Structure formats: C-alpha cells, structure tokens
Amino acid sequence: MARYQLDARRLLCPMPVIRAQERVQSLAPGDVLEVLCTDPGAANDIPAWCRINGHRVVNIDDLGDTLVVTIEVGDT
C-alpha cells in the first residue's frame, strides 16, 4: 500500500473530483490518496464519487482553509 497526495486547492468542483478520478486510475487497490481542496463542495462530491465507484473515504480533515479528503482506492 502506497500513500500519495494530490493538490486540488483553488480548483472548483467538479475539478477536484476529475483530478482525483484521473489520479486514482493510475493507483492500485489499497493505495491511499490524500486530496487537498479549498472548494467546500469537494467534501460532498469526492465522497459521492467514491461511493458510486467503489472507493472508500477514510477521513475528511478540515484544516480551516484546506480540506484533506483521504481516499482508499477500491478493487473496481
């Protein structure tokens, strides 16, 4: 299992989802991706995208000006 980070700050939805989707395609099941976002909509959209595409949101950290959405890549 490897851990990666994706900087999606300043991007407005759905761009954080699109960037996360692109990145996940190159990862293996079990890998973890931390997505850094500033659009509060990402806190809904990334988990929704994960639910319908078989990935798991491990955690959502609100650091004030940045949200960190942590995804575990599913076996899909």
Place this chain on the structure above:
Amino acid sequence: MNRQPKAISLISGGLDSMLATKVVMEQGVHVEGINFFTGFCVEGHTHAIRQKDRDRVKRNNALWVAEQLGIKLHIVDVIEEYKDVLINPKHGYGANLNPCQDCKTFMVRKALEWIESRDFDFIITGEVVGQRPKSQRKDIMPVVARESGAGDRLLRPLCAKILPPTLPELEGWIQREQLHDFSGRSRKPQMELAEHYGFKEYAQPAGGCCFLTDEPYSNKLVDLWQARGERDYEFDDIMLLKVGRHLRPRPHFKLIIAREEGEGRFLEGYRRSFTSLSTLSHNGPLALVDGKADDNDLELAARIVARYSQGRDAERVQVEVRDAGGSCRVMDIAPFLAADIADAWRV
C-alpha cells in the same frame, strides 16, 4: 449477444437523463453514466464562490443522480476540446453564445469514443423531441446522430417510439414497446414517470445549467474576445467571467471587482497572475486588472475601486496597487462619484 448489453448514459444531473437511464436499466442493460465538464457548467463553481451561497447544499447533481440510480459516473474534462465547439459552431448559436446543437453532437461523439474504447454497445441521452427549441427538434435529432458518428447506436428512450428504431431495439437488447413517446415542452410525462419510479427529488435546471445560455455571461465573453482581438480563451478566463463586477473603462483593460467576501477570496488566488488593487484606508473590495494598464490607467482604476469601497464619500482614499510579481505601491486618490462611472464601462 452472449453477454449483458452495456450502455453509457449522458448524465446532466437533471430529471430527463435520470429517467432515460432508468428506463434502460429496467430492461436489464448494464448502464454507466458519463458527464462532460466544459467549464461552462453552472453548478459547483458559483455556489463555491459567493458567500451568500456557501450555506447551500453543495451537491454535484450528476454525481447525485448516479448515486440514486446506483451506477458509476465518469466525469470527463473536455475544457480544451470544447473551445472549438464554442468558437466555431457549425450550426451557430442559440439566443446567446450557446452552441446547443454542436454541443450535443460533440458530447455524443465523445461518448462514442468512450464506448468504442471500452467495448460498450450504445449511448443513451435524455433528449425529448420538441423539448428545447434549438437542439431537441425532431429534424435535428438524426443530424446529431449522423454528425456525431453514433448513428443507430444513439438511443433516446424518452422519445424513441416516435423516432426510427435504433441498434439496441433492432438487436433485441431492449424492447421498443417499453420505451416512450414523449414530445413537446410539457414536463407532465416526465413528472409521471418520475412518480412511477419513486423519484421524489430531482434537479430541474430548465435550460439553465450552462453559463452560455446566460446573456450577461455571453456579453462578458464577447467583450473579452473583442478586447483581445481574437476568439479564444483560457480556463481561468471563463472562470473569472463568473465572478465580480466587470468594468472596462478603457479598451485595453478591464477591472474585475469583487462584490462580496467570497468573491474576494476567490480573486485573491489570482493576484500572482494579475495586477490587483485593494483599498488600505477603508474597507473595500479586491479588484484585478485584466489587460495592460499604464500609470494613468491605474490611477483611473484606483478611483473606480475606491468608489466601491467604504471610502466612497471620503476626500481621499489610499489604494494599494500590487503587480503580479508582488511589488506594491500606494496611490492616494479621490474616489469617483457615482456619476463618474459611465454605464458604457459596465460589461
């Protein structure tokens, strides 16, 4: 066919594509959704930017629809490719800069590329004959099918019974009798079908899901093209057209002035790309200068920005001018009076 038929459905986030997808799923077809992001989609961006919208539920409707239907959704970035659709529409524009027919053809063509690379069988859209004046006329539908290259692999389940049979019907993958014959602008048949499927909640964009159908937005885009002398744009350009008050006091530059705190925060992220102005002596908005402004222009800009600050009635206001590299200087200027802001400057 020895396997379950597979289709991709263009999911906008509205009711029609939700219903069209469900109709086909009910016939045992494996359906996945696809949503194309052109940069002009209304939902998302404006909600995230403006302070007054920050308390609203921030939901991507296409993702929400896919989740309700229990299907995968692929969101595809087509920002670069979409430029040619918008700048050179073969079939022209609608009431504003909306190239609806070319847009539909483009999206079906992209969906065709997607299914051909993944061994899917056909494409679903939520179109209804006569629902939209430009892109959903009966005479337009075969043109979209032909020009996209999809041909009879394009199925419109909500009005399929009044259109020629398509491949999935001819092959027996789905039963034509279980498709629909909706036509016209009435939403009643869709409401009834939604009721039948138990869909209690759904977005109703009513044609308003694309900024290009919006007249003020289209005017700003035309202004951008005229000022630059070419019909082109970058992604940041079309984002910034959604934000702030746009004033063009001189042909070679315009000001983008935040109208409230949320827009100010958003424009803050562009200060390394543009010269920016903000008032020091009074509370006031952040403004970006788009274009090349000399010292006289910057003084004019500072007086305009001061007009929109809390120092509008003061004799003098200090305005910080920061260039894209971060160098700052302060101008001490007299704010413009309301009458000094010419109507012709408003974009």
